[in-house]
Amino acid sequence: MADDGQAVPEAGVPTRNWAGNVTWSAVRRHRPTSVDELRDLVAASRRIRAVGSRHSFNRLADTTGDLVAVDGLPSTVAIDRAAGTATVSAGLRYGEVAARLHEQGYALPNLASLPHISVAGAVATATHGSGERNGNLATSVVAVELVTAEGDLVRVDATDGRFPGIVVGLGAYGVVTRLTLALVPTFEVRQYVHLGLPREAMDEALASAYSVSLFTTWRGTGFDQVWRKQVVDQQPPPVRWLGATAADTPRHPVPGLPGDTCTGQLGVPGPWHERLPHFRPGFTPSSGEELQSEYHLPRETAAEALAALDGVRDRIAPVVQICELRTVAADRLWLSPQYERDTLSIHFTWVADAGAVAPVVAAVEERLAPFTPRPHWGKVFGIAPAAVAAAYPRLADAVAATVAADPTGKFRNELLDRYLPR
Known part of the structure; x- marks a missing residue:
């Protein structure tokens, strides 16, 4: 941390993705250690994107402004036995979360091939495992906590009509801090x-x-x-x-x-x-x-x-x-x-x-x-963007929801502008 309490640029955030085929364009990189610090950073930034475990192979996480990693936020795996859910920190990796759930007698319905990927990054991109009756990892999400463009911390669940767009949100709605996941008994x-x-x-x-x-x-x-x-x-x-x-x-x-x-x-x-x-x-x-x-x-x-x-x-x-x-x-x-x-x-x-x-x-x-x-x-x-748009019946609804949540395009980048044009 700097003396003024702001995140030190380039603190612990790599310059490239995991495969090394993408060098990020961000002029500043941050790794906040508290939600309040993250809120201040988002509110003050003109352009910002969150990065997870860097297992993307294109510029989905890229930005020309601030790149922020959330794995420095406090680690949480809070199980609600009555609800059958767990609220977990966005930057945790599935391998960490899964082991802690199993110790308490719980499981997630499925996992991806890599346990090394971050929960928020996998959910935001609809990363998946396999199984004819198994949904992707995002289908376990029952609530999302995120920092909005104004720096507000909000929680969105299925009572909000935007929820089906926010879960697999590609980072376009804000910086996710925690997710609540539906659990099943361990097996x-x-x-x-x-x-x-x-x-x-x-x-x-x-x-x-x-x-x-x-x-x-x-x-x-x-x-x-x-x-x-x-x-x-x-x-x-x-x-x-x-x-x-x-x-x-x-x-x-x-x-x-x-x-x-x-x-x-x-x-x-x-x-x-x-x-x-x-x-x-x-x-x-x-x-x-x-x-x-x-x-x-x-x-x-x-x-x-x-x-x-x-x-x-x-x-x-x-x-x-x-x-x-x-x-x-x-x-x-x-x-x-x-x-x-x-x-x-x-x-x-x-x-x-x-x-x-x-x-x-x-x-x-x-x-x-x-x-x-x-x-x-x-x-x-x-x-081509037109072909992608034709494959998603609700893409226009998703775009409209992102514009309403982020009217200045703070969370957008070149890839989103191409495939989710405003």
Whole structure:
């Protein structure tokens, strides 16, 4: 802290995102240690954006003014047993929150593949796990506490008509300080990995467990690995299952990388937060030498969409490290990629070469265009704003709500101006 009580510029806030492909444009960076300090900072700033764990791959968190990290705010995981909820600090990471919930006998319905991501950042971008009946992480939110453009601290819940827009709000409504999440009783999960799944078994495999991921390198027509996360009372799969063979050692999704950084496999039971993510919180999942894209399509178009991508398989394979398919249940959040449709997500982890990846991303988007793809807001994509707008029936409502909440555009940036034009 400086003598005048203001946050020291550049205090503990990195200049780049996790992958290193984006250098932020902010002229000042801050890490306040109290909500009052944050309120003063927001009120005094002309342009400001919040940054989480930096796992975005585009300029969604960027700003030409002040960049603020909220992980220095007081740590809170406050459980309300009567309501079945937990109020948690925005800057906490899911791995931290999950362990504390489990100790008290509670769980979240699902988790993303990385437990290293911040709660507020994941919610704001509709980051998700997998499961035909599981919504994205934002669907657990029942209230949001945030600092508005005037520096006021407000709490918004489902009684407010703007709530479906604010939850997956892309940082456009203010700086989130805490979120209240709906809980379920803690549960145990067994994780099984099978190798060599034929393409024709895709739909049955995706519906076969609580959470399922299919991985492909696009060097063949089938799937290299199937990761099945099933509740403990479900019957274990046989060694030979749907034409695939059980792995006999722990695996990593990316071929050639060691499996010891991944969550427990081989059917060994463990608590939900140690099985639903792919990676253990105590390990860095990778060095950041990658780019990522993800597209969300209507679930019923899965077979057609993959057949369309077969036409550019020879272009995808040389620049993809791994591609993951997951399912996500529909929700009612205006800017969620799962808004009102059950979804198949196709996630690409690319090599860290933007020049080589960009034309392949364009080819993938051209092939997926007939299926009305909705890109992940925090990853690499180039879909035209008009096409994105056409895919979101409530986008105009979301834009109107952001303008009403922030008439001067304090929380806006170039990416929001492009895809949520005022």
